[in-house]
Amino acid sequence: MKSENKEYTITAYTEDYLGLIGRINAIFSRRRIPIVNFNAGPSDIEKVKKFVIVIRETEESVQKITRQMEKQVDVLEVHYHKNPYLTAIVHAS
Secondary structure (H helix, E strand, O other): OOOOOEEEEEEEEEEOOOOHHHHHHHHHHHOOOOEEEEEEEEOOOOOEEEEEEEEEEOHHHHHHHHHHHHOOOOEEEEEEEEOOOOOOOOOOO
C-alpha cells in the first residue's frame, strides 16, 4: 500500500554559514521534491539561522530528508511535523 503525500513543515536550525541554502536546496533537488514554501531568517539564538521548509511528501520520505539534513556539518537540529488541515466554518447571514 502506497503512503499518501501530505503537507509537512521541516524546521532546521543551522550555524550562520554562507552557501548553506544551496546545500539544503540540493537535498530536495536530488530527490526531485518540490518545495511549497522556503523561509530563512535569524533564530532567537545569536549566529544561528532558522529554516522553515514546507513540502508535500510521504512521512517516510520526510524522515529520510530530515536525516540527510542532520548529516550536514553546519546543521544543529532538524524537526518536522505534519501540517493540520484548516477547515473554514462559514456562517450564513
